[in-house]
Each structure stands twice: as structure tokens, then as C-alpha cells.
Amino acid sequence: MTAENIAPERKTRKRDADATKGRILAAAKAEFAKLGLAGARVDDIAERSSANKRMIYHYFGGKEALFCAVLEEAYLDIRESERALNLEDLPPIEAMQTLVRFTWEYYLANPEFITLVNSANLHKGRHLESADRLKTRQRQFVDMVQRILDRGVTTGDFRKGIDPIQLNITIAAIGYYYLTNRHTGGILFQRDFLEPDALKTRLDFNIDTIMRLISAKD
Amino acid sequence: MTAENIAPERKTRKRDADATKGRILAAAKAEFAKLGLAGARVDDIAERSSANKRMIYHYFGGKEALFCAVLEEAYLDIRESERALNLEDLPPIEAMQTLVRFTWEYYLANPEFITLVNSANLHKGRHLESADRLKTRQRQFVDMVQRILDRGVTTGDFRKGIDPIQLNITIAAIGYYYLTNRHTGGILFQRDFLEPDALKTRLDFNIDTIMRLISAKD
DNA sequence: CATGTAACGCACTAGTTAGTTACTTATGAT
DNA sequence: ATCATAAGTAACTAACTAGTGCGTTACATG
Structure with a gap:
């Protein structure tokens, strides 16, 4: 392989x-x-x-089965890379910031992941249905985020009652959307979305967004 | 027409x-x-x-030119619908909540908008380049959001220095991503993303996310 | 009513495209 | 060595697909 x-x-x-x-x-x-x-x-x-x-x-x-294989491999790779971060060894705030940063950098370094996922969803996710190994990994990932949130509540850093799934979706969303729509966005907002300054600004904004969302102080 | x-x-x-x-x-x-x-x-x-x-x-x-026409019409429709909200007549907090809610509801009611935008970006936005009328509308929209932010700063509701473009991208992102990836998301998270309860929960979460992001109190 | 113009439609073409058939060649177990 | 098996190849096919040539039909205008 x-x-x-x-x-x-x-x-x-x-x-x-x-x-x-x-x-x-x-x-x-x-x-x-x-x-x-x-x-x-x-x-x-x-x-x-x-x-x-x-x-x-x-x-x-066949073509469709090949697409299934490509898609599952792509998802397994990002879940594996997340696990390799060992976020559980970090203090909660740092762990969450690392996750937001990692997600962003993974999308940047692997732009094909985004278009593959978009294609999969255009076809209603049909090609991912049989990817059972992935479903297990996904659950482990959500559980890990839940434990980070719990630790943050204990330390007084995070609010109580945050749904790890909503949080995960949001962390992915604010990076994914910016990058997947960088072409139409670039035209409409008349900006180069991939310029180093723009990328840094967006990453900082995203970390700030997530920290304000989960932070206890308010 | x-x-x-x-x-x-x-x-x-x-x-x-x-x-x-x-x-x-x-x-x-x-x-x-x-x-x-x-x-x-x-x-x-x-x-x-x-x-x-x-x-x-x-x-x-031809096929591609037809796609250009479809795409521009789709974008013009959402920008026009946003304008029709008359957000400038509302108090800043209410205006921003209304924008988040509207964006979400527009995507829900017009799911084809999302897949069209995805297709356009798969082709690097090439089909939107000549849509000049749209670029003007887009600027007007950003300016309007800027004015709402300014009013919010004056009333003491919002923080200073928020970039209206980053905010717009974020408002779109947290709704768009959830809906465009609802199929793969549904499989991986083992949830029905379109269930009424799930939709309500997500909208509330999104409004909360944006309010915490721009709110002055912290 | 005559006539120019624009809307409309059939049937074709030239080039693709996913999938297959029939075949050759390398490898390793015996 | 030899031979069963898996790896690899080229040429083919049947169906499809974007785009077009060319003729027909409705309608407005004088």
C-alpha cells in the first residue's frame, strides 16, 4: 500500500x-x-x-468503489493525525487551541480532503455508509473532545454543558468554509484568501471565536 | 424571465x-x-x-455559460433577500441575531444554493469572475454589516475592531458547513442532522457563537 | 394578407467513457 | 525446472454526451 x-x-x-x-x-x-x-x-x-x-x-x-476507498482513507488519515496530537496530555485551553490550529493546518496542507468530502456530500454520503472502521474512530474522537471539555470545566476554564459534537462541527466549519469557498470568496470580497497575512488573520480569528465560545468567564 | x-x-x-x-x-x-x-x-x-x-x-x-447564469442568479437572490431584511432599522444585537437566523433559514430553504457554490469552487470560481453586478452588491452588503457593528460599538453592545468580512464568513460558515456536510456528518456522528430538534439546537448554538464572538462584555 | 424575424424542434455527429474480453508475463511454491 | 496463479496490457464495445445543421412554425408589423 x-x-x-x-x-x-x-x-x-x-x-x-x-x-x-x-x-x-x-x-x-x-x-x-x-x-x-x-x-x-x-x-x-x-x-x-x-x-x-x-x-x-x-x-x-469500479469507479464508485474506488471513490469509496479514497474517501475512507482520507477520513482515516485526518482522524489518525488528530489522535497523534495527544491532546489529552495538554492543559485544556492549550489542547483546544491546538485542535483549532491543527484542523486549519490540516485543511491547508491537504486541500484534497475538502473537495473529496464535498463530492461525497453531493452524493448524499452514500460512499461513506460502509466505512465502519471510521465510525469507531469518530466516536473515539468525540469522546476525547468531551474529556478535554470536562477537564476544562474542572479547572474553571470552560463553561459547563457544551456539546462536543456542536463544538467539533464549529471548529471544522470556520476553517473549512473559508478554504473551500476561497475562490468565490476571493472574487466577491476582492481579497486573496490564501495570502500569508490573510491566513494568519483567519487562524487567529478562528482560535478567538472558539475560545470565546467555550470560555467560562463572561 | x-x-x-x-x-x-x-x-x-x-x-x-x-x-x-x-x-x-x-x-x-x-x-x-x-x-x-x-x-x-x-x-x-x-x-x-x-x-x-x-x-x-x-x-x-452552452453548458458552462448556463452554469454561470444559474450561479449569478443564485448569489443575487441571497444578497437581495438579505437586503430586504432591513437590518439597519433594528437595534444592533437584534440585527445581528436576525442575520444569523436568516442565513441559516435561507440555506435550509434553498439547499441548491450550497451545492451550486460548492460546484463553483471546485472549478476555482471561474464561473463567477464576470459577475460584476454581484461584486457591487457584495460590497454594499459588507458595508451594511460594518454599519451595524459600528452602531453596536456606540451602544456598548459590541467590541471594537471586528472585521465585518471575517464575521460574515463566520456567520455563513457555521450554518453552511453543518448543512453541506449533513450526509457524511450524519453517518459519522450517527445523528439525523435535519431532525427538527437538531436544527433548532444548531441554530441556537450558532446565534450563541456569534453573540459571544462580538459581545463587548468580557 | 404578405413577409421578415425570432422561437422552436428533429435528427445527426464526432468524440468520450465506463467497463470488458482475451491475452501475455512474472513469481514463487513444489 | 515447471506450472498454477496473480500481475499486467492492449484493443474493443456499447452507451452516452455536448454541440450543430437545417428546416419548420408562430407572431408582429406594415
Whole structure:
């Protein structure tokens, strides 16, 4: 499943199912992210992955099944990266600020995540229904945020009764919306949304928004 | 440009350029919103509008140009609806709460707006570039929000120095994200995002988020 | 009533596109 | 070595799709 195979072990290893599968997945991710499910072309994915179209049908079954695989992998990656932050080792305020910052930086570094999720929702989430491993991870994630909130209440930093799901949605929303709509936003507001200054301003604004939302002092 | 022509003036008026154009636009809006730009089919739009495909090319020039027309109309409609709220006649706090509530309710009542904007951004906003009338409206809208913020500062209700653009983006974001990602969100969080209780909870949460963000007391 | 103009519609084309068939080639267990 | 199996390829197909050529029909104007 390694995405690339730059230094083959012995000679030029011509046959490597795992590597081929990984290359197809990476190429599909790029293609689906750029053009959406309907706009993506199976032939282009085959070419981008320097594999053959037949291999896509062999390993994944078809265009839609390939999209399912791409989507689940994308979601698993962000949930795994969040877990790797070890937020539970941080004081509550710092943990929450880190989460807001991480979410923002993840979207910035992985813009294809956003367009993939948008495509999935255009099709009513149908391609995520069977991703059971992900549902478990998601629950663990919500529970972790709940524990951070609880700790913050104990220390007197956070208000009581905040729903971790509403909070998660809000943290995602204020970063996601800015970035997914940066093109139409840039035209309408006559600003470059990706300029370093603009990015810094927005991140600070977002951290401030979340801190004011959950803060106990008021 | 009237979308329907239920009561024709004299006899059965078989030829009506305006009505045909309007029907095509309405059908295209529904089709593009449902399937995206690449997924939409010109033949289907022709059939849905009970017009002929030839007419689409006659009136709009092509699929992409039709998408441009649909998109600009959609944006103009929301900006016009916002203006019709006459927020400047309300006290600052009430004006801002009304704006948050309106934005939410507009997205709920016009779900196609969200998917159209998503499609436009998938294509890097290219289809909105020539919408000059809209840019003017957008500036007027931002100026109006700025005036509400200024009034709020004068009355002592709002903090100083809030950027109306960051605020607008945030108001849109917390409603938009919840609704555009309601399908994947529903699967991952195991909740029905559109249930009446869930909708009410989210709207209250959103109003609270914005009020805490701009409120002077802290 | 004659006539120019714009609305309208059928049927076609040239190029795509997802998915498949039939085949070759490398690999590793025996 | 050999041979079953999995990896890999090229060429094909049937259905689809954006766009167009060309002819017809309604309506306003003089």
C-alpha cells in the first residue's frame, strides 16, 4: 500500500500488487479531488498511476468503489493525525487551541480532503455508509473532545454543558468554509484568501471565536 | 424571465422567449445543484424545462455559460433577500441575531444554493469572475454589516475592531458547513442532522457563537 | 394578407467513457 | 525446472454526451 516505489529492492521489480494499488489510490485521490466524482476519468487515473485501467477494476471493482476507498482513507488519515496530537496530555485551553490550529493546518496542507468530502456530500454520503472502521474512530474522537471539555470545566476554564459534537462541527466549519469557498470568496470580497497575512488573520480569528465560545468567564 | 407562465394572457401562448428562458434556468439550477457541473446533462435540463436542447444553446451559449447564469442568479437572490431584511432599522444585537437566523433559514430553504457554490469552487470560481453586478452588491452588503457593528460599538453592545468580512464568513460558515456536510456528518456522528430538534439546537448554538464572538462584555 | 424575424424542434455527429474480453508475463511454491 | 496463479496490457464495445445543421412554425408589423 506504499504510495510510491522509487527504489525497488533488487532489479526493476515489475510486479508489485501493493505498490500498484497504492499508486492507483493516490492518483484517484488527486483526480477525484480536482474534478469530482462525475468529472474524474477512469482512464486518466490509470495513466496518472502508471497502471492499467484493467488493474483499477481488478483491485477496486469500479469507479464508485474506488471513490469509496479514497474517501475512507482520507477520513482515516485526518482522524489518525488528530489522535497523534495527544491532546489529552495538554492543559485544556492549550489542547483546544491546538485542535483549532491543527484542523486549519490540516485543511491547508491537504486541500484534497475538502473537495473529496464535498463530492461525497453531493452524493448524499452514500460512499461513506460502509466505512465502519471510521465510525469507531469518530466516536473515539468525540469522546476525547468531551474529556478535554470536562477537564476544562474542572479547572474553571470552560463553561459547563457544551456539546462536543456542536463544538467539533464549529471548529471544522470556520476553517473549512473559508478554504473551500476561497475562490468565490476571493472574487466577491476582492481579497486573496490564501495570502500569508490573510491566513494568519483567519487562524487567529478562528482560535478567538472558539475560545470565546467555550470560555467560562463572561 | 418569469419562471412560470400559468395564466397566459390571451390564448394559449405557444411562443414566449422569456418564459422558456426562465424554465431553462430553473431546470438548470435543479440539475446542476443535484449533480454538479460535470454530472449535469444538457439533455436532461432540456427535458426538465420542457424546452428543446437547441434553445439552451440559443439563449445561453452552452453548458458552462448556463452554469454561470444559474450561479449569478443564485448569489443575487441571497444578497437581495438579505437586503430586504432591513437590518439597519433594528437595534444592533437584534440585527445581528436576525442575520444569523436568516442565513441559516435561507440555506435550509434553498439547499441548491450550497451545492451550486460548492460546484463553483471546485472549478476555482471561474464561473463567477464576470459577475460584476454581484461584486457591487457584495460590497454594499459588507458595508451594511460594518454599519451595524459600528452602531453596536456606540451602544456598548459590541467590541471594537471586528472585521465585518471575517464575521460574515463566520456567520455563513457555521450554518453552511453543518448543512453541506449533513450526509457524511450524519453517518459519522450517527445523528439525523435535519431532525427538527437538531436544527433548532444548531441554530441556537450558532446565534450563541456569534453573540459571544462580538459581545463587548468580557 | 404578405413577409421578415425570432422561437422552436428533429435528427445527426464526432468524440468520450465506463467497463470488458482475451491475452501475455512474472513469481514463487513444489 | 515447471506450472498454477496473480500481475499486467492492449484493443474493443456499447452507451452516452455536448454541440450543430437545417428546416419548420408562430407572431408582429406594415
